[in-house]
Amino acid sequence: MSEVTRRDFLATTATAAAGLVVAFHLPLSGGTASTEFAPNAYVHIAPRGKVSIVVARSEMGQGVRTSLPMILAEELDCDFATIAIEQAGASTLFGDQTTGGSASVRTCWDPMRKAGAQARAMLLSAAAKQWKVAESECATADGFVVHSTSNRRAGYGSLATVAAKLPVPAEPKLKDNADFKLIGKRQPRIDTKSKVNGTAIFGIDFKVPGMKYSLLARAPKFGATVRQIDDSRAKALPGVTHVAKIGDSAVAVVGDSVWAAMQGRRALKVTWENGPNAGMEESDVTDGLRAAAKNKGVTLYSSGDVTGTQGKRVEAEYQTPFLAHAPMEPQNCVAHFRGTECELWAPTQVPQDVRDSVAQALGLKPENVTVNVTLMGGGFGRRLEHDYGVEAALVSKAVSLPVKVLWTREDDMKFSTYRPVSLHQLSASVGEDGYPTSITHRIIAPSISRQKGTKLDDGLDPDLKDEGSFIYQPANVLMEYVDLDTAVPLGWMRSVYASQVAFAQECFLDELAGAAGKDPLELRLHLLQQDKQIKFFDTVWSTARLRGVLKLAAEKAGWSKPAANGRYRGIAAHGCFGTYVAEVVEISMQGDAPKVERVVVAIDCGQVVNPNILEQQLQSAVVFALTQALHGKITVNAGGIEQSNFGDYQLARMNEVPVVESYFVKSTEAPTGAGEPPVPPFAPALCGAIYVATKKRIRTMPISS
Amino acid sequence: MESFALRVNGRERHVSVAPDTPLLWVLRDTLELSGTKFGCGVGMCGACTVHLDGEAVRSCTTPVSEAANKKITTIEGLSESSSHPLQLAWVAEDVPQCGYCQSGQIMQAAALLAKKPHPSEAEIVDAMNGNLCRCGTYQRIRKAIVRAAGGGK
Numbered sequence: 001m002s003e004v005t006r007r008d009f010l011a012t013t014a015t016a017a018a019g020l021v022v023a024f025h026l027p028l029s030g031g032t033a034s035t036e037f038a039p040n041a042y043v044h045i046a047p048r049g050k051v052s053i054v055v056a057r058s059e060m061g062q063g064v065r066t067s068l069p070m071i072l073a074e075e076l077d078c079d080f081a082t083i084a085i086e087q088a089g090a091s092t093l094f095g096d097q098t099t100g101g102s103a104s105v106r107t108c109w110d111p112m113r114k115a116g117a118q119a120r121a122m123l124l125s126a127a128a129k130q131w132k133v134a135e136s137e138c139a140t141a142d143g144f145v146v147h148s149t150s151n152r153r154a155g156y157g158s159l160a161t162v163a164a165k166l167p168v169p170a171e172p173k174l175k176d177n178a179d180f181k182l183i184g185k186r187q188p189r190i191d192t193k194s195k196v197n198g199t200a201i202f203g204i205d206f207k208v209p210g211m212k213y214s215l216l217a218r219a220p221k222f223g224a225t226v227r228q229i230d231d232s233r234a235k236a237l238p239g240v241t242h243v244a245k246i247g248d249s250a251v252a253v254v255g256d257s258v259w260a261a262m263q264g265r266r267a268l269k270v271t272w273e274n275g276p277n278a279g280m281e282e283s284d285v286t287d288g289l290r291a292a293a294k295n296k297g298v299t300l301y302s303s304g305d306v307t308g309t310q311g312k313r314v315e316a317e318y319q320t321p322f323l324a325h326a327p328m329e330p331q332n333c334v335a336h337f338r339g340t341e342c343e344l345w346a347p348t349q350v351p352q353d354v355r356d357s358v359a360q361a362l363g364l365k366p367e368n369v370t371v372n373v374t375l376m377g378g379g380f381g382r383r384l385e386h387d388y389g390v391e392a393a394l395v396s397k398a399v400s401l402p403v404k405v406l407w408t409r410e411d412d413m414k415f416s417t418y419r420p421v422s423l424h425q426l427s428a429s430v431g432e433d434g435y436p437t438s439i440t441h442r443i444i445a446p447s448i449s450r451q452k453g454t455k456l457d458d459g460l461d462p463d464l465k466d467e468g469s470f471i472y473q474p475a476n477v478l479m480e481y482v483d484l485d486t487a488v489p490l491g492w493m494r495s496v497y498a499s500q501v502a503f504a505q506e507c508f509l510d511e512l513a514g515a516a517g518k519d520p521l522e523l524r525l526h527l528l529q530q531d532k533q534i535k536f537f538d539t540v541w542s543t544a545r546l547r548g549v550l551k552l553a554a555e556k557a558g559w560s561k562p563a564a565n566g567r568y569r570g571i572a573a574h575g576c577f578g579t580y581v582a583e584v585v586e587i588s589m590q591g592d593a594p595k596v597e598r599v600v601v602a603i604d605c606g607q608v609v610n611p612n613i614l615e616q617q618l619q620s621a622v623v624f625a626l627t628q629a630l631h632g633k634i635t636v637n638a639g640g641i642e643q644s645n646f647g648d649y650q651l652a653r654m655n656e657v658p659v660v661e662s663y664f665v666k667s668t669e670a671p672t673g674a675g676e677p678p679v680p681p682f683a684p685a686l687c688g689a690i691y692v693a694t695k696k697r698i699r700t701m702p703i704s705s
Numbered sequence: 706m707e708s709f710a711l712r713v714n715g716r717e718r719h720v721s722v723a724p725d726t727p728l729l730w731v732l733r734d735t736l737e738l739s740g741t742k743f744g745c746g747v748g749m750c751g752a753c754t755v756h757l758d759g760e761a762v763r764s765c766t767t768p769v770s771e772a773a774n775k776k777i778t779t780i781e782g783l784s785e786s787s788s789h790p791l792q793l794a795w796v797a798e799d800v801p802q803c804g805y806c807q808s809g810q811i812m813q814a815a816a817l818l819a820k821k822p823h824p825s826e827a828e829i830v831d832a833m834n835g836n837l838c839r840c841g842t843y844q845r846i847r848k849a850i851v852r853a854a855g856g857g858k
Contacts, residue, residue: 063802191801257730259726327839328839329742377804377805379803380839623840645746646750652841654829654836657843
């Protein structure tokens with residue numbers, strides 16, 4: 001990479017983020033200065049004492065730039081208020097850097113604790129050596145090694161040079177949870193100030209000298225390709241510099257400003273060659289689900305034998321639509337192709353995938369593609385795709401200049417990847433006591449991973465294994481999965497299949513409770529009454545922990561007492577990404593429409609790292625789920641996506657948002673997911689409340705459909 | 706191209722742009738004030754909110770020609786050193802998650818408090834309902850506005 005560019009950028013960041021210097025970390029481009037103490041890739045300490053902690057996940061609002069450094073700082077015993085954060089780009093030093101699957105804290109917990117403990121152990125050894133005392137007599141606190149009997153203390157910086165020469169311990173001693181000083185305590189986010197004064201630099205704000213701006217005209221129908229380009233009017237506009245075909249299905253308009261590129265794209269005429277799905281309509285989507293429902297499924301989970309059960313049969317079907325992530329920051333990426341190498345500044349959840357996809361698209365070696373990770377204006381899974389990164393690289397190559405590719409809101413709505421549709425067929429046999437003796441759940445939904453090219457050896461979409469749990473234990477359970485094709489591009493969206501699976505399962509439990517005249521909570525607790533460990537692929541679920549969050553939410557919501565006049569309540573729970581969540585949703589009715597007034601959330605996600613950020617995640621997930629339940633629907637029209645902006649794809653606004661109360665189960669278990677698990681229980685709990693108010697069962701999302 | 710004299714955050718700035726250019730892109734691309742964000746381009750999300758003569762407007766649908774001769778305030782000019790009561794309240798309540806919409810939220814709220822220093826809950830919701838937050842920070846936004854208005858602890 002060019003030194004000029006890097007210096008320019010670092011300078012930009014440093015001045016821009018006043019108070020918080022977030023530098024790009026480029027471990028492959030020379031490492032840290034030799035005078036620094038850098039026992040591992042996650043932390044380095046300068047002789048003047050500055051502790052820099054490297055974040056190898058992407059910040060999209062979920063707080064990793066605060067919570068991950070806390071984990072390391074806890075073991076390092078440094079002063080958290082004075083640390084510097086460095087954002088890792090695509091690297092080979094940190095394993096898989098994907099930010100998704102509610103996995104950042106889960107997967108960084110062990111390596112970042114160890115990284116902090118290694119540094120601390122070496123600093124302590126360095127001090128003991130200098131003072132010629134036993135290590136056992138020394139302690140650490142707030143960035144100092146202390147020898148209390150002789151009243152000596154040394155700052156970490158002063159020990160850096162000596163510590164750097166010591167061997168790195170392979171298995172440093174970790175703290176007991178009881179000794180945590182930082183973890184588990186409310187900490188303010190370190191990025192807040194930069195986000196209230198306009199200085200935080202998102203991908204869309206990033207600039208390099210000489211950069212052009214580009215918008216792309218994309219195929220309006222699934223699978224269409226460019227037949228003919230008429231760029232005469234576009235090129236005649238002031239500020240439009242280039243028009244270039246990008247791949248088979250897009251044309252880039254490049255200009256001196258965003259506005260010039262926008263005007264140019266408007267003036268561009270492209271004739272498209274339609275593919276086989278040009279006539280696809282929404283009815284084809286529903287018909288496709290119905291047709292697939294007739295196919296034999298693959299067993300996802302089985303316990304006991306559902307075939308031989310007797311008793312009253314209860315059946316119901318549930319359906320969910322396609323959804324768009326719609327993060328507030330539209331997709332964008334800056335790329336600079338320089339002949340034999342390419343550098344990108346990408347708001348991405350998958351820097352390594354962007355690197356590899358760009359390398360392939362440009363015919364470069366992956367090591368010649370540098371991907372810097374910028375701040376993201378939301379992700380929600382949309383930035384697990386590499387499309388906009390590859391586009392930026394291809395446009396930069398086409399015009400031999402650095403380019404920022406920008407998507408408009410309409411581009412983001414129409415050319416995204418979408419949360420799949422799904423159909424759920426549930427059936428149960430109910431015993432004389434009113435409790436189900438068997439439950440069968442058939443999930444009919446297109447596989448995201450298969451559409452993206454992953455071969456499903458066992459016929460199961462891999463995400464269902466993290467998100468499709470059924471922890472309740474009647475005697476017999478069968479879950480089946482039926483895959484199908486769709487022309488609609490699919491993507492992973494916050495909680496992926498869990499919001500669909502839980503909507504169907506939990507609404508069905510309510511129907512069983514209703515049919516038997518039982519309380520929805522009581523029926524659930526009955527099905528969880530025995531302590532059992534349920535192995536579901538890589539996760540072992542505990543009936544006791546699901547029972548625990550249900551009881552906690554119910555207690556805090558006052559479930560045992562009648563709801564206030566004009567208020568109606570529902571309850572639901574689900575386990576996914578290793579975490580258990582229960583929610584009580586309380587509504588009032590305004591005419592025929594429910595108004596969500598209050599949501600009580602109880603979560604068991606093991607050891608809580610930062611209660612402040614966990615509370616944010618719970619509030620965020622409830623609002624995200626509320627958008628899905630009240631409004632969320634993407635439909636197919638004439639071979640493309642019908643919706644185009646926030647007018648026809650509405651997001652929850654302040655007047656619809658309830659008070660969210662957050663409760664955490666105290667735990668010393670290793671942390672599990674937090675960003676996604678609070679999404680799934682909301683919709684079924686809302687539908688439960690609506691049933692109490694109206695005696696109507698809602699079986700299709702969103703509730704207005 | 707046409708020349709415009711703009712008064713932005715107390716400074717006179719001269720730009721030469723097409724007269725139909727939305728103020729948003731003049732601020733972001735020409736004047737390098739990138740705190741004002743692009744969200745929808747049609748005035749439906751509020752991420753681009755700035756003040757024109759003290760009124761909260763959507764800069765994505767305001768042509769630069771309309772902004773000339775008016776006092777323009779962006780998030781960068783709301784206060785010296787992030788000291789506006791709303792900025793302090795936003796920090797105290799730790800409102801932002803991704804942070805992308807927050808410049809617009811704060812500018813919208815600042816216009817409200819300038820007119821109504823002690824708004825009711827309903828007035829807050831009414832004023833803020835045009836500003837979307839996909840992270841769902843609404844609950845803390847409400848608390849922060851109440852705090853800035855002197856009603857919070």
